[in-house]
Amino acid sequence: MDHVVRVGATHVEELAEILGVSAMTVYRDVAELERTQLVTRRRGEVTAAESSLTEASYRLRMNTNSEVKNTLADAARAYLKRGSSLMVDDSSSTIPLLSDLSEVTPITVITNAEFVAKYVRDQDDVRLLLIGGEYESWADSYFGDLAEVAISQLRVDLCVMSSSALTATHFYHPNENVARVKRAMLNVSRKKVLLVDSSKFDRSALYKVGPNTMFDVVITDTNTPAHIIDQLEEQGIAVEIVPAD
Template identity: 30%
Template sequence: MGTAAAEDVAGLSPDDRRDEITGYVNRMQRTRVEELAEIFGVSAMTIHRDLDHLAKDGRLERIRGGARAITARLAERDVKLRRHLHAEIKQKLAATAATLIEPDAVIALDDSTTVGALGAHLEARQPSTVITHSLALMGIVSSLPNIALVGLGGQYYQETDSFLGSIVVEQAQRLTADAVFVSTTAIKNHALLHPDAEAALTKRSLLKMGGRKILVVDSTKFESSGMYHVMDLGEFDDIVVDDGLDAATRTELQRLGPRIHIATTSTKANS
């Protein structure tokens, strides 16, 4: 971050400064308190308070003398951390995926934090009904007067902030949707995978509701590890992915048959 950039962050409100700090730590992977104090023109004590606040929110990890970015491996264990991992890319993916929601459609949304970002677009897109097992999305949809909510309940899991398991699957089997939006933690060998058996089973049950199957996923998930098969990529109608995906993988996806929708990210634009 050069002098001009340092001038840009001078005098920010605490919330805006913390947003900028989070972005800086994510770019640099790790940084020290003294470096942040110099960049943002505040005292080291202020930076300590900012980092403590951000760590409590799960937006970064505190280390001795500074902070480091939340890794995908660490974030996978905690939904609070996952919501902040690649947050800007998730927002871009959600904005692109939202254009696939038809007015008055019945849509199903899984409990992934990537699909969860669609919550901000539901009021504008006006589906007639949202089906979900995500508690966070239930809270969003319940506040929208013109959209009906069908919540899939069962055993609640705090680490995913959602309901999972056989009861959710049984409920999903009785429902149909015009479009189903899902994401995952791993894509390999032309298939959607997930490290958790119950989560994989629940995603599979949502996708069997019929209608348009839409995968929303960031490019870092390709060639990641996962144990349980959810669905082959060729069975999807649409794949929404960011422009960090390499050209060879993009060509391979197109060969499999789904329509590919590319979300332009600032990371790519500024590279």
């Protein structure tokens, strides 16, 4: 399971070779993981599924709900300002936002994610600050005490991130280190924007990051139920709705 989570997707034959067991044994074990909804299997390919205890690798997340992520990111562009600082974590939803920053340069981007840094490091007039710490390959990002201390020394204009699970009042993450870094980033940011598609609501995960009121703005899609939008607005959070398709 650790290997599947780390790489996002693999094949039964590869798992059999890594584990030194027969393909039949792998099929049996994968079937058990499917029953617990930790993985999915199709034509011999085994893919990690998000749950309250695990999050899929960044490679898998990058290719999930990509159209909605693009639309959410387009709406978030309105909050980018020339000469400002922007902090993002390992949320794959921020990638479309960062792919072309030419209209808001000069700008400083701060992140703990290597795969995020790759999208901005070669853009003109973009200053990149990469937060270090303990490297986690499944997220291609840095976490832990070193990362949190470095973040605490900053004061940032804008923080944009996503969440894998939200209830009416709080947001959560399956990984404690990710939850702690998210909390640290929000605590040092003046404006906080959450990009979240409708599938992430009415879900919880193992670690509570904080109350939804840590965000000033939530950008979501038209498939989000009206009662959830009402609950967010009742908490004083501005909600922006974009087309789901």
